[in-house]
Amino acid sequence: MTTADYIALAFFIFIWMGYSWLLHGQTFFGRTSLTHAMAERRREWIYNSLRRDLKMIDTQIMAGLQNGTAFFASTSIFAVGSCFALLGATEKVDAVFADLPFVFHSGHAVFEMKVGGLAALFGYAFFKFGWSYRLFNYCTILFGGIPMVHDTEKDVISAERAAERVIRMNVIAGGHFNEGLRAIFLSIGYLGWFINPYVFMGTTAMVIVVLTRRQFFSEARLAIMDANPPPNLHLSAVQRDKPSASDGDELSGGL
Known part of the structure; x- marks a missing residue:
């Protein structure tokens, strides 16, 4: 590895931790x-x-969160397996890279080390997704302890404590899921290292810029923030089509 490789790797770790x-x-x-x-x-x-007895809606949301986490966990495992398969074809891949322009040919050992780092990145993502899946499972169990409406009205404090436990577990599970996704996104930037360290730093910075924009400057963020109150709708479509009392009086008078 060259000095530029060490600098690029340090830059990757630093910008990941900083983000x-x-x-x-x-x-x-x-x-x-x-x-x-x-x-x-x-x-x-x-x-x-807490204000509705029909909890099937909430359990469906929980199931959707778990299914999404399981999908990415499976994807991470496949990615790790692909990295090990790539290690078995080091000579062929290295020969291809050696003929490409702008690619720093650094030998088999460095190439295998880079592939090992990529596998470690996907392994980290798998552990995050696996732990998130388990926490979402715990969240489902805790959600089962939320009382019905009539029990909530009898003991509001206990009901709110049960809700807070579910909220905290759900937020923690979502945090681990986001960290796993972040590792997947940064693996795209890591691929630039196989070309040269300068491309590695450039692709990493590009990924971080995209993620920062999505977190703080995206339309998705604006969609869930507290916006202005909706305009007052005088009549809904059903109310407009429904005859009013005055309409009935006019109709009677006409008859």
Whole structure:
């Protein structure tokens, strides 16, 4: 490895840690992150479930969260297996890279080390997704302890405590899921290292810029933030089509 390789690897680790620290701070230039805003929406969802006895809607949402986490966990395992398969074809891949322009040919050992780092990246993502799946499972069990409406009215404090447990577990599970996704996204930037360290730093910076924009400057963030109240609708479509009392009087008078 050259000095540029060490610098690029240090840059990758530093910018990853810095971005994670930025998200834990929840704000950037006075803007709330998308992740933090969604945590508040999770709270609204769980507290809304206290006001209805039909919990099938909530269990379907829980199942959707678990299925999405399981999908990415399976994908990470396949990616790890692909990395090991790539190690078995080092000579062929290295020969291809050796003939490409702008590719720094650094030998078999360095190439295998880069593939091993990529496998470690996907392995980290798998553990995050696996732990998130388990926490979502715990969240489902905790959600089963949320009382019905009539029990909530009898003991509001106990009902709110049960809801807070579900909220906290759901937010933690969502946080691990987001960290696993972040590792998947950064693996795209990591692929630039197979070309040369300068492309590695460029692709990593590009991925971080895209993720920062999505977290703090995207339309998705604006969609879930507290916006202006909706305009007052005078009549819905059903009300417009339904005859009013005055219409009935006019009709009677006409008859």
